Amino acid sequence: MSTSTVTTDPSIPPAPTLSFSPVVLPVPGRPVDLQVRVTAPVTGTDLPVILLSHGHGGSNFLSSLHGYAPLANLWAAAGFVVIQPTHLSSRTLSDRLANAPGAPFFWRSRAEDMTHILDRLDTIEDTVPHLAGRIDHDKIAVAGHSLGGWTASLLLGARITDPDTGEEVSLIEPRIKAGVLLASPGRGGDVLNGFMAEQVSILHGTDFSTMTTPALVVAGDKDDSRHFTDIGPDWHADPYRLSPAPKALLTLFDAEHGLGGISGYDVDETTDENPERVAALARLASAYLRTRFQPDSDDWRTECEALTSGPRPVGRVESK
Numbered sequence: 001m002s003t004s005t006v007t008t009d010p011s012i013p014p015a016p017t018l019s020f021s022p023v024v025l026p027v028p029g030r031p032v033d034l035q036v037r038v039t040a041p042v043t044g045t046d047l048p049v050i051l052l053s054h055g056h057g058g059s060n061f062l063s064s065l066h067g068y069a070p071l072a073n074l075w076a077a078a079g080f081v082v083i084q085p086t087h088l089s090s091r092t093l094s095d096r097l098a099n100a101p102g103a104p105f106f107w108r109s110r111a112e113d114m115t116h117i118l119d120r121l122d123t124i125e126d127t128v129p130h131l132a133g134r135i136d137h138d139k140i141a142v143a144g145h146s147l148g149g150w151t152a153s154l155l156l157g158a159r160i161t162d163p164d165t166g167e168e169v170s171l172i173e174p175r176i177k178a179g180v181l182l183a184s185p186g187r188g189g190d191v192l193n194g195f196m197a198e199q200v201s202i203l204h205g206t207d208f209s210t211m212t213t214p215a216l217v218v219a220g221d222k223d224d225s226r227h228f229t230d231i232g233p234d235w236h237a238d239p240y241r242l243s244p245a246p247k248a249l250l251t252l253f254d255a256e257h258g259l260g261g262i263s264g265y266d267v268d269e270t271t272d273e274n275p276e277r278v279a280a281l282a283r284l285a286s287a288y289l290r291t292r293f294q295p296d297s298d299d300w301r302t303e304c305e306a307l308t309s310g311p312r313p314v315g316r317v318e319s320k
Helices: 069-077 091-097 107-119 121-127 147-155 201-205 233-241 275-293 299-307
Strands: 002-006 015-025 034-041 047-053 081-085 135-145 159-161 168-170 178-182 215-220 247-252 315-319
Touching: 015 069, 015 121, 034 069, 034 107, 047 069, 047 107, 047 147, 047 275, 069 081, 069 275, 081 107, 107 121, 107 147, 121 135, 135 147, 135 275, 147 178, 159 201, 178 275, 215 233, 215 275, 233 247, 247 275, 275 299
Parallel strands: 047 081, 047 135, 135 178, 178 215, 215 247
Antiparallel strands: 002 015, 015 034, 034 081, 159 168, 247 315
16 A cells, blocks of 8 residues: 655645555456455545546556556545446457457457446455445446547447447446546548457447446547558547537646546656646646536536636536
């Protein structure tokens, strides 16, 4: 277990957090145990939960419970319990599971991991020191980056046509009340014309029209994913535009796929490293989720005004 202090504003005293890993959850039929990292504020009760799904990047450990420390720490400092699984698609498991059913993306298992975590939330709470009795089990959100954002969209209600069977699959998790999609893939079909399009066939059959759970979609206006599509950064706004209300879209200025460096501190995969952008994103996402869980909260409006207006706005927000 490690502890740290995090702040997004030098004028605010740092909030202490703790991080504990791994919490090991045996799951029948899963080829390896489900391992998670938990990051939480040191103090506080009735804490909401964010399930954080990692992407499928090239680094060995970012696509696992060891990644996304910048976001996990900032969200924990803001009063959330962040739970990060190592999905079967993690590069830390690729040698062991190369020939396992569902490889290499394990799309169904990725979503099911989050259901297993919610089923065992009591166990997690009792295992992590100083956490027992502090979680609000009715305030659950999911967040994900890149392929993790796509995983989150399935849990929020998006459907997929199974590329192997042609069956329409719903993996919606009703215990999840809100979501945050970070640089998530957009629509499939003819727009998927990049060299990766055939390798990631699961993206072709995504239907966002059934994604009814409230969500904040975050896209970078320089996130041009040519390996998937030639339609430009606007592709990452599809989960907002093609899903029903209520939704919000945060477009971050000058942000590429790493959104300033959310997947790790000082990592090569971040092409647009900007700690201030990461801090602003964490603040806006925290405010969005607090307002979803507490409708009388004014945090979302206040943070939007503070961070998207003035001489140096970090982005723009629209909603429906």
